[in-house]
Amino acid sequence: MAKSPEAPASNAAPSEGTVLNGGTVSPSGKGRATPSRAEQEAARKRPLVADTKEAKARARADLAAQREKARVGMAAGDEKFLPVRDKGPQRRFARDFVDSGWHLGEALMPAMVLVIVATFIPLPAIQYYSFIALWIFILFVIGDMIITSIRVKRAVRDKFGAERMEKGLGWYAAMRTIQMRFMRLPKPQVKRGQHPA
Structure with a gap:
């Protein structure tokens, strides 16, 4: 009587992708399921803000x-x-016009500091006359601002024409005269005594 073929050993390891006794499929060679498209896109996303x-x-x-x-x-x-306030060839010309000369307003801040120091001196006469001198000096500064404003407007009118005269240009130049030269912005582009272009 011929021998029947031997059955495979029950403890043999199932091959990859074969159906096991319980009906489950053994894992593929990489040991995990292929990720879905949504999972792949989520993995590729990076935050826009630096983290x-x-x-x-x-x-x-x-x-x-x-x-x-x-x-x-x-x-x-x-x-x-430049901010809008300082833009334009007329504003540049006005700045150069002011920066090319000397103005009393440049000494206004140091004068005020001197008066504050004088208030600490225990002599009423010195305190009184220092305040009087300061107010007289302020009047001269205001006069210089008015004269500079008139001169700047006249110079701009001669250079650019009356039809291109900007409103507020005189005040713009006058306010620059009371700033100390090293504190002005934009910085002076001309030397004292140099004629503005």
């Missing part, structure tokens, strides 16, 4: 560089970085 210390530091450095560039450009009188 690392290096990225935040780089963003802060870029912003600081942009601000510094704008500050330097404004100080140099670059039209691209």
Whole structure:
């Protein structure tokens, strides 16, 4: 009588992708299911806002560089970085007109500091006369502002024409006279005594 073929051992490991006794399928070779398209897209998404210390530091450095560039450009009188108040060839001419001369208003702030110091001197006469001198000086400063305003408007009218005369240009120039030269913005682009272009 012929021998029947031997049955496979029950403890043999099932091959990949074969059906087991319980009806379940053994895992594929990579040991996990293929992710769906939604899962793949979610894995590829990255936040738009920097979420690392290096990225935040780089963003802060870029912003600081942009601000510094704008500050330097404004100080140099670059039209691209100037506020609306300072833009235009007439405003530039008015600034150069003021910066080319000497004005009493430049000494107004130091004079006020001297008067404040004088108030600490325990002599009523010194305190009184220092205040009187300050008010007299302020009157001269106001007179210089008025004269400068008139001269600037006349010079702008001669250079650009009456039809291109901007409103408020005289006041703009007058207010610049009471700023100390090193504190003016935009910075002076002409030397004292130099005729504005």
